[in-house]
Every structure is written in structure tokens, then in C-alpha cells.
Amino acid sequence: MSKTVLQVRGVTKRFGGLVAVKDMAFDVHQHEVMGIIGPNGSGKSTMINMISGTFAPSAGSILLNGRELAGQPAHRIAQLGVARTFQLVRLLPEMSVLDNVIAGAAFGYRRRWGHSAETFARDLLARVGLAHAAGLPVSTLTYIDTKRVELARALASDPEVLLLDEWLAGLNPTELATGIALIRSLRDEGRTVILVEHVMDAIRSLCDRCVVMASGEKIAEGTPAQALSDPHVIRAYLGEDDA
């Protein structure tokens, strides 16, 4: 088995009296696409936000290649090798598409600046299918293209772990096929990806393994086929009668 890149142990997040994530534990291996799935409100996004440092866990440890991420500020975590996209796409509206991608390259894990950043950003734009759009303002882009720019920006720091928070949400069927192919190509080039996703097709065809969450806890883990046929999972999604 390849080495463990990210190790989550005993991670808990409380918002006041509400326990959003409770005692989560899982590993992510190198070159693996790992899915985090679960019904709405099950704590998936909270989990992603803790890994990327949007907020700190109330308890527990998140190790990236042996270094503690829990409690570090977001910019530090980005510098240590975690890049992410956002559930609601966030681009830099006053900048060109190219500058949006360079923004990801200039300050993150593997830093590039000047000519090398620009070349790298152009390559990434070509990689996500936006080679023609480099000079455009982001306001002219279609929805899936804004997602592509965001993906290119996240890739621009050459991260150890890439977090995709519902990156496929809101795409139409044609775009979805394109999107899935794009993420699969990331896996083929050896990226380590954590995917929070609702689209079951995507999970089945992309994930090597997945963790299923319900009410903030891990209820199953394994290959998508194993996890999705687990009685606990069926109960969480469909209710008691169908289990």
C-alpha cells in the first residue's frame, strides 16, 4: 500500500452546543481519490473546512505527512500543501483568468513567480480546457468555466492534497461528464484528492475509497461499492424501512 499522506484522528468540531463532527478518523493515501459522502448536514463540509483551516477542530489531530494541521491558520495550511475549491465558486472578480490561476501559484506550497508562474498557469489552463480564455475577465465565463478556473488555481500550488468541495454540483449532464473526466485525469496523473460530493455517479466512477458520514460521525468506509451497500449507509440515506 502506498504511503499515508493525510491522517485524521479523533477530530471533533463543536459549534456551541451543536456537535457538527464527532470523533472522525480516516487516512488518505498517496495518489488516491478519497470521497467524503453523506446526507445534507452530515458534517462533510465542516470536515473539509477543518482540513483546509477555515476553522480549527475542537479536538483531534490532522496530520499531513506527519505535520500537524489542526489549529494552524488557513494560509499556513495552504503553504504546507493543501489546496481547495469552494462549494460556492470563489474567483477574483477584478482579475483576468490567468491572474486568478497565478494567485494560486504565487503563495502556496510550491511557489512560482514571474515568468515561471505565468508559464505554469498557462499550462494548467490548457490542462483544464481553458487555454483560449487566459486573457479574459472572469465575468465573461460560463458556470463550468468558473469551476475550471478555480480548479486550475487550486492545482497551481502543486498541492500534496487537493480538496474539492462539491466541485461537480450544479453541472448539467454534459458538463458533468466533462467534469468527471477532468477529475479522473487528475487521478491518473497521481494527484491525491479528497472529494466531497453528492453526485453518486461521480463517486462510483472516481473514488478509490470513500468515507460515509451521518450526523457528524463516520458510519462506513471502504470502496464505493462496499460503502454504498452498507446497511448503515442505506439507513442514513433512505430511512429505517429500506435497510
Add this chain to the structure above:
Amino acid sequence: MSAREVRNLLVSAVLLGLCALLPIYGSAYWLTMGTTMAMFAVLATSWALFSGPTHYISLATAAFFGVGTFVTGLWFQSLPFWSLPLIAAVAGAALAALVGLVTLRLSGVYFVIFTLGLAEMVRQVFTWVQNQTGARGMYVLTSLTEREIFWMLLALGTLVYLAGWLIGRSRLGFALRIIGNDETVAKHSGIDTARAKVLLFMVPGAAAAAAGAMLAPRYIYIEPATAFAPLLSFQVVIMALLGGTGRLWGPIAGVIPFTLLWEVITRQAPNQTLLLLGLAFLLIVYVLPGGFVGLWDRARRRWGGR
């Protein structure tokens, strides 16, 4: 450097040369106007370096400026004059760093209000200290003439301009633009947003304090109420926005017409100056959201050009 940059540099150098000759060919009246413009050029350009990209509107200019005038007021007799703007710049940068550490986590209107309050607070502190020591105001009587003050300000302006040009090309400048666009993205891209903001906030702090130190002899008599007058902060914001913060030359394009207009108004209708300030602000917000820079860019887009 590209050919375009060389050209811009040459144009700037020629303009600077023409400005520097003002005390020689201009009348005393125009020298006074020129000094005022140079002062506002320094203040507005340095203000825009921080507030332009981040969209954090700072009303702290008067605080930094006032500290600068007091540096001169306190030490012009005991230290060589050339050292005073340097000391003031260090003091202004330190004050800006302090304020930055406390407030730059605030966003939007909270930051605006805090910076306004800061100027007032510094003024009160100086007043209190003066009351304790029994002093009132200070006379700053030096042998400096207006032309020397003008040249000093011009040199300071050149420094601010060069600093702005360098910052604009640097990673720090790029980081600030990202922060101004989306602070969350900035953090998750690896930018230490607090550090970047504090670092850049020190630039207008230092520049405004240095300008204050240079201009103190012009006021002859300084006291907290005039040195920290909040009007200055508002004038700087309006001039910078009138010119536009999208480009380095933008604030200067606002300073020149506004200073001329201000001069006419204060002479013709001295009681309505604040009214003009308010009207100008409304006009900029509604008619010229990008300032002259925005107008210029739109015009160039419409008529081809580069």
C-alpha cells in the same frame, strides 16, 4: 524593462523636472499652490497604495500627519532638520503597524470608523500630554523657505511613487490585490493576509508622517487641534477617489483639479467649503465610480487604442 516602461519612466522624469523648476519660474502664489498639491500628491498616492487594492478606506491620514508635525515641533531645535522626516516616517510606520495589528481584522465600515477614531484619539492624547506639561502649542520657527519645503515634498513624492511602482510589481502588491478581491481565497492560497495588510499599511503611515514633518515649518504654530484636523483625512480620500486608485498616477490626477477647485471655493465661499467636500464625494460615488482613471480606461476601450 519593456519599451513601454522606459517611456513611462522618461515621461515621469520630464514631468518631475518641470515640477522641480516651479520655484524658479513660478510666482510665490503658484509656489504655495504647488506645495499644497505636492503635499496632497504624497498623501493621496500613498493612501491609494494601501486602500486602492484592499478597498479598506482609511481615515487615519490626519493621525500620521499630525504625529509628523509634532516630531518636527519637538525636535527641530535639537536635531538636524533632514533627520526629522526620517524619524517621523519611522514613528508613522510604527503607529500604522500598531493600528494595523489591532484593526485590520476588522472589515468594511468598522475599519473606516476605527481609523477616524484613531486620529481623534491621538489628538486627545497629545492634548492631554500638553495639558499635563502646561504647554499649549509650539512655534516652529526655522529658516526654511517654501521652495525648500516644496523640493522636499517633491522628493518624498518621488519616493512614494517609486515605492508604489515596485510594490505593484512585487508579490506583496499582487497579494494585496487578491485580498481586495476575496480575502477567503487569499488565505486559502497561502497568503498571510494580516501580515500583508500591516506591511502595506505602514507605507501610507510613514509617508504621511514624513510629509507632516516637512510641512510643520509652513504652519509656524502647531497645536493638536490643527495638526490632527480630521478634514485632511477626508480631503485625501476624496482626491484619491476622484483621480481613481486603479493606477499609480490616478490620485495625482485627482489632487491637481481638486486643489484648484478648493482654492477657488475657499476664497469665494469660505463658509461652504464642507458643503463642497460633501457634494464632491457624492458626485464621485455616483458619476465617477472609478475616478478619472476609470473614465480614461473606458475611453480608451471605446476608441480603440491600447
